[in-house]
Amino acid sequence: MQIGIDSFVPTTPATGSTADSSAATRISELLEQIALADQAGLDVFGIGEHHRPDFLASAPAVILAAAAARTKRIRLASAVTVLSSDDPVRVFQDFATLDLISQGRAEIIVGRGSFIESYPLFGFDLDDYDALFAEKLDLLLKLRTQTEVHWSGKHRPPLTGQGVYPRPLQNPLPVRLGVGGTPASFTRAGTLGLPLVLAVIGGEPHRFRPLVDQYRAAGARAGHAPENLSVGIHAIGFLADTTERAVEDLYPCYAKAFTQIGRERGWPPVTRAQYDAARSPTGALMVGDPEAIAEKILHVNHALGGISRLTLLLGVGPLDHRKMMRAIELLGTRVAPLVRQGLAAASA
Template structure:
């Protein structure tokens, strides 16, 4: 992100999920504040509990503290962002006593999101704290997430937060091209290969073509296709959830560099403009 900040001027520079539960909030804030300063305020941090748990034993964390670790560290991260100096005491890291934490994000206001995978507890926490939330929809049907979106909005309002600052997004697996059939045939072995690599360590059954095709179909969770298909599915998600942010995860399985650059080009020059035009109408 720091490298990208030096060769860009306008784009947001956001992370995928930073697994806050097994990270130090002080160090994480310092890293993102550095990028924020280099980029003149374009950095965004997305904190999550983590669906991958390998980092917990690696950094000496106990999985029985899975939720408590995230809750405490998220609140500390927010306090660091809002207060300088800071005094804080918790269970999982050393106490801070009137400590100045440097560097500071631009205007002492680092943008933070909470990433959730579908648990009500995570939704309530983000809404209560007034934080924007990013739902990862990487399986099943998006419509199944509708109650969680409504739950988040209701708790956000009931907690007294300003609805003018309400932000909500989705993160989906996506890949774009000029021809739908061609891009599907190209991407399936790459995508299924990655699903199987992950699945072997987790006891999942082998990924099937039927799963891929259902995901790409109407009402499915994958947006892998041509411009018109992709625009339609993005707009359907916007209508279903009232989105303010759409995140396309394009590198599942490591497609070739040329294909990745083409997917980004199609998304930026054809899909995004059509979506913006439709939403202005």
């Protein structure tokens, strides 16, 4: 199982703007964190695209290219690229270039996005939410296999054999499909034979098992080999040397972030009781010491019938850089070995 980290690059508490020195500091700290993740033996680092004042990651490929120059083996992914409001040609070119810079470590995780700011920003109609994604995913997958593409659709001018360059080092350039809880998304991923990345940000992970089974069944019906139908999990959490420390470090920024989202979407404010329930042994949050995190990863792996990757969003808001660095170190040097030992013992 691959283990890694995702980040949306939250702004610091002191800034609601991306145009000051604190934003530059946050980017600098992020690059230090990615370098440490590489050194600690983690497998993947993902940057999620957002277009909001509370996050800095509107251009993941640019950040990942900077990280590529500081790392040697860790895979560098978008988490996710909001393909519906982007141009598939430009996305492919950006990540093909990243693939060359990183010597074959780039991945695109595409999705429709859990926030909608990019749609009006780039002039797209939310009424076309699903149609945009389906059409643009079709084009992106063609770009992986064809240099000169003939394609036409409703939401983008046609391609009539133009060459799309550069070509990536990996052939094909890896594309994974990021999903939430929409059943049709699981079926689409399986039918296309694309690796799945499931965002588990609430509820209990085992409740997604029917949808994961649906994905695998759709892939089998479409003739895809089981080994190509891999399932990755994106989860929220934090870790420290003790569970008590991790719990107290995460709660303030978790409560603030989800209370803010709640005001936008009509949810009530987050309570401590809700937080504690979410970090229970069967809950979605992964918060604790290395042993607790490893145990929960193994639980999720069993509950979902086997996963190939787990990436942890270390908080949804800004946390102290030193604590983040310690969490990354613990994830790579203690959690990952414990998980691999547990998997080996289970298969023996």
